[in-house]
Amino acid sequence: MSGRVVVITGASGGIGAAVARRLGAEGASVVLAARRREELEAVAAESGASALAVPTDVTVRAQVEALRDAAVERFGRVDVWINNAGRGITRPALEVTDEDLDEMMTINVRSALYGMQAIVPHFVERGSGHLINVSSFLGRVPIATQRSAYNAAKAALNALTANLRVDLADAHPGIHVSLVMPGVVLTEFAANARGGPIAGGPPPGPMKPQTAEEVAEVIAGVIAAPRADVYTNPVSPEMARRYYDDVEAFEAQVRAARAAVPR
Incomplete structure (x- = not known):
């Protein structure tokens, strides 16, 4: 890891700060x-003598491009770019408003797209680089x-992450594109969700919460040995397999588990 230049969005707390x-x-x-x-500056003070804090609203393309430029100006290059910024919501589908949907797509998708479009040309020019998009287990098993x-x-x-990886694979084999999918993580994420935290906490099931530091360890491992698709929680791969093997049976088990929880 020594000597690499790594840009991390959403770095003022939670997973980003731990990474x-x-x-x-x-x-x-x-x-x-x-x-x-x-x-952000407090995290930077804890992240090595060369750490650089760049206050950025990642939902604004020009600010994301300025973030890239600041990194290149200070260090001469970027080796790894981690799109980690995101926000949750507590709202069932039939109650989602236009504003809810716009914010979820802007913060969780558009900001990452801005990052991808800002940094990949830099990677192409250099012939190497690593893009990591931090998603969620819920993006695969909702x-x-x-x-x-x-x-x-x-x-x-x-x-979008998979599409980009396929587009780059043959012409630019030195560029890696990884998707990291945490499960339940013990951060302020739930408390800061649009609509407040979920009543009663996370849904019942075998997935035990991880710490942000445990997720950071997985991300560090992905940087050291790039992989396309990574779950951070040990039980996630088996849960995903069961979900896609029989969606109706999996959903029935989820409903039964929820019904058994005292309210």
């Missing part, structure tokens, strides 16, 4: 982006129904 601290401790030069200046539009946005991000 910044982890990579900075291993000798990477990290460039941190988020809207909250004070929190079982938390209150997350509705968030699940949909992450599914869109999954598709």
Whole structure:
């Protein structure tokens, strides 16, 4: 990890901050982006002597491009770009408003697309680079129904990531594109969801919450040994397999588990 230049969005807290601290401790030069200046600068102070905080609204294309330029100006290049910024929602599908859907798509998809379009030409010019999009298990197995539009946005991000990887694979084999899908993670994400936290906490099931540091460890591993598609929670692959083997049976089990929880 030593010597690599890594840009991380959504780095003022949660997974992004944990990744910044982890990579900075291993000798990477990290460039941190988020809207909250004070929190961002605090994370930068904990992420190595070369860490650079760049307050950025990733929903504005020009600011994402300015983030890339700031990283290149300071360090001469970018080796890894991690699109981590995102926000959840607590709203069943039939209650989702236009504003809800617009915000979910803007924060979770459009911001990542801006990052992809900003950094990939730089990677192409250099002949190497690694793009990592942080999605969610719910983008593949949308079982938390209150997350509705968030699940949909992450599914869109999954598709864009796969499309880009296929487009680049033959002509630019030195560029890696990875999708990382955390499950339940112990951060402020749920509390900051549009509509507030889910009543009663996460849905019942075998997926135990992870810490942001555990997810950061997985992401560090993906940087060290690039892979296309990564779940961070050990039970996620089997849950996904069961879901796609028999969607109706899987959903019935989810409903039964929810019904058994005292309310």
